[in-house]
Amino acid sequence: MAILAAAIPAVLWSAGRLLPSFPRLAGATPLRGLMVVAGAMLAFCAMTLPGLAGLLPAEAVRGFFYDAAVMLVVCLLLVFEGLLLLAARPGCGDAEPASAVGRMRAALFLFMLAEELSRSFLPLYARELYTPVPGLSETMMMGLPIGLFMALVAVFTPFAGHWADRFGSRRTLLLGTLPAVAGFIGTAMAGSMAELLLWRGACALGYAVMFIGAQGFVARHTPADRRARGMAQFVAAVIVAGLCGAPLGGILADQFGYRATFAVSALLALAAAAAVTLLPADRTERVRQHPFRMGDATALLANPRFLALLLFSSVPTKLMLTGYLFYLVPVSLHAAGETPAGIGRLMMTYGLIIVLLGPWVSKVADRTGRHALFAGLGGLVGGAGTLAILQEQGVAGILIGIAALGVAHAFNNATQLALVPEVCRADCARMGDSSVFAVYRLLERGGSVIGPLLAAAIADRFGAQAALVALGALGMLCGTAFCVVFLLAPSASPAAGEAVR
Incomplete structure (x- = not known):
């Protein structure tokens, strides 16, 4: 990996010396710059792997290939972030937002x-x-x-x-x-x-x-x-x-x-x-925001649809993230013989799916206005996918669960936030959007706290396999309850939640 990291800038530097116009053409657009780095890395791997195959065991070559593929993706993203930083460097446009x-x-x-x-x-x-x-x-x-x-x-x-x-x-x-x-x-x-x-x-x-x-x-x-x-x-x-x-x-x-x-x-x-x-x-005058008060949380929790959104979608989403992905996945994969590098590669699947699927889901949900539908589907997909461990044991079942969780959170992340002002219109008018979102974020983090502790408690008593299944079942139950509340029994009017109170 060290040789790979050193060879890429050396190749690019040599190309720049031999062809002075190369840096200008390669950096004309971010995509072109990323393609240059990707091409250099792939060329290096193509030259290196055949020699390694004759010197190292097949498992070692496979590990090198996987690490090289991960480094390719990571380097592409790092180069892209670097290009964005260069585009935002201080200069004549320093005052521009x-x-x-x-x-x-x-x-x-x-x-x-x-x-x-x-x-x-x-x-x-x-x-x-x-x-x-x-x-x-x-x-x-x-x-x-x-x-x-x-x-x-x-x-x-x-x-x-x-x-x-x-x-x-x-x-x-x-x-x-x-x-x-x-x-x-x-x-x-x-x-x-x-x-x-x-x-x-x-x-x-x-x-x-x-x-x-x-x-x-x-x-x-x-x-x-x-x-x-x-x-x-x-x-x-x-x-x-x-x-x-x-x-x-x-x-x-x-x-x-x-x-x-x-x-x-x-x-x-x-x-x-x-x-x-x-x-x-800061370019604008600092504004004193409405301070957080426990009364704000109490008022919002009296809204039954906000409470349903919180308990059946938002909190379970955070609970699955920290309990399943952050705790159970590393522990279970390590028990299955995976190294930290292998665990990291598998966990990367979650982020890749969100990056690829999230923008499309947000656009479709905004265009159709069916935010509750996508949030409900996300809960069901996440719960069902994490239950794949019942049919496919070991690393394969856990990978299916990671991928399903990525799909679920791509569906949930944007649509949950869009649902908050929909179910809390009266509260937003009374307290302000910022205060409502602040209370929502604070209560939502309860799932992040409960997740690893609940997963650890179940794993301690029944084993990690049982904990994986339990969290998947919980996700399915919460997703089903959310669909019942928001899809099968939608509110009759925007002010329905206020009328109940």
Whole structure:
């Protein structure tokens, strides 16, 4: 892999020296630049693999090929992010919103990539640090770092929004990177489970602050008619980082170990901090937002259709993400003999499906206005797919479940958000859209907290296989209940939820 990484820039540099017009032609469009990198990597693999086949066992050659394919996809995405950063470099257009948002995307991408590197092996790292604790089994402790991280993100999010309003987006973004850098360094050096939980808590603080600060930066640096495109940049940075992080982190963990991979995460978070310092100050006056109050959550939970959306779609979606994908998949695949690199490759399927299918689903759902239909289908597909483990044992069944979860969340992610103002029209008029979405996001994260803890509890008592089946059955039941409420018994009017109250 090191030879491959060194050969690609060497080939491109040589081509640039021999043909001075080559860099200009190759960089004319992002797609052309990506095609050049892909062609160089494929040519290198074509020259290398025949020689390796005669020297190494077939399994080793297969592993090299898989890692090369993953590196191809990751390098393409990294090159594309680099091209976007170059397009947003400071200059004469420094005051333009697109330039500011483009540089924010680079900082957010680096930060999210730092967090995603450990996605394929965090439970396995926690197991290495486990020491017997009365009342807590090894299986439960393996899920605790994920559950604690998600819980603290939910706790810190309202404070992060307040800090963004008070100090401005750039200072808030910088504030988010600092505890994350310390958290990654501490995680790499952790000698006990208590230390691991402490430093993962620091990472959770950084994640919450960075997430909210980036959203606020987009809102303050884009005019109203470009805000959707600005938020698309925000979402794209998170998705691309997730797509690259798990496989890349798995390869690093295989080659250098878990602790070294966390050290790389610290360097990426530090690079994100450097990128934040290059961002412009807020262009618009800071506005005090409606503060979060428990009464807001109580009022929304009194809306039966909002409650149904939350319990039967939004919370199960997060629960399956953290419980199934983040916890059970690494643990089960490791038990099946997969390395962290192999786990990362398989988990990459989830992100690829969302990237390919998500935009199409959003367009069709918006065009038809059938957001509830797509959200219901997503729940059913996710639940049914994860139950494939009953028919196909081992890695194949888990891969089917990962792919089904990708399809489900491609259906759910955009349509759930579109349903919130539809079922809460009166609440949005009374409280404001921002407050409604803030409460929704906070309550939705409950599924992220419950997911790994529930999966670990079931796996501890009945085994990982039973936990996979239990979460799939839960997804099916919730998807069916959602369809009954929203498709078989739709509200008679937009104000139906208000009338019930």
